[in-house]
Each structure stands twice: as C-alpha cells, then as structure tokens.
Amino acid sequence: MSKRIAAKHKIDRRMGENIWGRPKSPVNRREYGPGQHGQRRKGKLSDFGVQLRAKQKLKGYYGSIGEKQFHKVYVEASRLKGDTGANLIGLLERRLDAVVYRAKFVPTIFAARQFVSHGHVKVNGKRVNIASYLVKVGDVVEVKEASRQMLLVLEAQQLAERDVPDYIELDANKLAARFARVPELNEVPYPVQMEPNLVVEYYSR
CATH class of the missing domain: 1.10.1050.10 (Ribosomal protein S4/S9, N-terminal domain)
Incomplete structure (x- = not known):
C-alpha cells in the first residue's frame, strides 16, 4: 500500500x-x-x-x-x-479497491483501499486483501457478512453524490457487486x- x-x-x-x-x-x-x-x-x-x-x-x-x-x-x-x-x-477500473468504491461499499477510494487490506472483502467467495488485485469480468465482489454493519459501510450506502455505474451490477441487500464489463472512458463517472x-x-x- x-x-x-x-x-x-x-x-x-x-x-x-x-x-x-x-x-x-x-x-x-x-x-x-x-x-x-x-x-x-x-x-x-x-x-x-x-x-x-x-x-x-x-x-x-x-x-x-x-x-x-x-x-x-x-x-x-x-x-x-x-x-x-x-x-x-x-x-484502473478493474482494481479491487476501485470496484469496492464504485459499488458504494465505502465512501471514498482511500477508505476502499484500507477496507480491502483489512480483509473485509471477498471475490467469488474467497477473501482478498490486495487493493490492486485485478477483477475479471463476471467476478462477484462482496462485503464479508461480519463487516456489513460497519458504520463506514452503512454511511456509504446513503451517499447521494454518486451513483453505481452500469458496468457494475449491484445486489444492495447482499452487498455484492458483479463486474459486468470493462467500461469505456465515457462510461466511467x-x-x-x-x-x-x-x-x-x-x-x-
């Protein structure tokens, strides 16, 4: 880091x-x-x-x-x-910390890096704590069940200043996001x- x-x-x-x-x-x-x-x-x-x-x-x-x-x-x-x-x-958009940020699991990209490195995130059911890990198309990124009630996570979901982009399919109830495709520049918000x-x-x- x-x-x-x-x-x-x-x-x-x-x-x-x-x-x-x-x-x-x-x-x-x-x-x-x-x-x-x-x-x-x-x-x-x-x-x-x-x-x-x-x-x-x-x-x-x-x-x-x-x-x-x-x-x-x-x-x-x-x-x-x-x-x-x-x-x-x-x-850059395939980085795990970027996907966590885009999915609004945390409020900032800096928090996303720390969130990943502290072991709160799973990719396809396995814990990954490397922020620069490159997510592949179709991979599912989710917040560990034990981490879903963290104040940081709850606050991020209430943020009105940004939306989840179309290339990430979010299941808000499970706090899981599927990386649907690699975006074009004009799709990145x-x-x-x-x-x-x-x-x-x-x-x-």
Missing part, C-alpha cells in the same frame, strides 16, 4: 479541480492552490506540464497510487491490443475530465 503524506484536500487545490466531486472539497471555496504563493501559480503550463498534471490527477483519483505501481499499470495497458489510454482506464491520452504521451516521451 503506497504511503501518502500530502493531505487529500491539497490534491484538489493543487489541481484546481474537485477531483472526487466531494461537497466538502476546498476547491468549492478557493480555486487557487495551497500555500503562501498559491494565488500566483496561474502561469501557462508547458506540454510536459499539462501531461504531468493529467497523470497526477488520474493517480490521485485512484487513491494516489505510487509512481512505480502506476507505471506498471501503464506498461500493461501498452501491451494490450487497442487504444492504450482506454486500456489504462480499463485496468469521473466528476472531472480525465485525459488518459495525455498520460500515454507523458510516458511515451
């Missing part, structure tokens, strides 16, 4: 966007970056800067995945047939625009 030192809210402010669509995001009040000189950082970015920003935003959205692990996902995406950017999004093509350009330099 990657260790993140920066506060989650600072990612929003550094990017100038509400990456997770949270009502309490500081960007809703202050669009400039954090720190003493935050209001003066509005200079035009170079092509490299734009690509770097796109990579940081995508990494941040999925719980600030470590650079080594994120590059590994890119390499795998580049080996697959088809568009590398689309493959990259498909692999990002609160802000993600640009995987720029991430591909960044790594292709």
Whole structure:
C-alpha cells in the first residue's frame, strides 16, 4: 500500500479541480492552490506540464497510487491490443479497491483501499486483501457478512453524490457487486475530465 503524506484536500487545490466531486472539497471555496504563493501559480503550463498534471490527477483519483505501481499499470495497458489510454482506464477500473468504491461499499477510494487490506472483502467467495488485485469480468465482489454493519459501510450506502455505474451490477441487500464489463472512458463517472491520452504521451516521451 503506497504511503501518502500530502493531505487529500491539497490534491484538489493543487489541481484546481474537485477531483472526487466531494461537497466538502476546498476547491468549492478557493480555486487557487495551497500555500503562501498559491494565488500566483496561474502561469501557462508547458506540454510536459499539462501531461504531468493529467497523470497526477488520474493517480490521485485512484487513491494516489505510487509512481512505480502506476507505471506498471501503464506498461500493461501498452501491451494490450487497442487504444492504450482506454486500456489504462480499463485496468484502473478493474482494481479491487476501485470496484469496492464504485459499488458504494465505502465512501471514498482511500477508505476502499484500507477496507480491502483489512480483509473485509471477498471475490467469488474467497477473501482478498490486495487493493490492486485485478477483477475479471463476471467476478462477484462482496462485503464479508461480519463487516456489513460497519458504520463506514452503512454511511456509504446513503451517499447521494454518486451513483453505481452500469458496468457494475449491484445486489444492495447482499452487498455484492458483479463486474459486468470493462467500461469505456465515457462510461466511467469521473466528476472531472480525465485525459488518459495525455498520460500515454507523458510516458511515451
């Protein structure tokens, strides 16, 4: 599990966007970056800067995945047939922590990573505690019966700010979700625009 030192809210402010669509995001009040000189950082970015920003935003959205692990996902995406950017999004959405988050078993992607690593999740009836585990089409992800009354889980189900996407078939009563298909970029419910093509350009330099 990657260790993140920066506060989650600072990612929003550094990017100038509400990456997770949270009502309490500081960007809703202050669009400039954090720190003493935050209001003066509005200079035009170079092509490299734009690509770097796109990579940081995508990494941040999925719980600030470590650079080594994120590059590994890119390499795998580049080996697959088809568009590398689309493959990259498909692999990220297949991560177990991402599926747990999409199914609204927990309120945030950061909570999803911790929830998985603490052993609260099963895949096809077997406990899996690796957040980066890649779910296959048809796999069923469920919350362990002993964990279904956790306050975190109960609170997540009441969240109105996001819906479960169509590529995940949810059984809300059993807290089980079937990964129906690998989504296209336009199917993924990002609160802000993600640009995987720029991430591909960044790594292709």
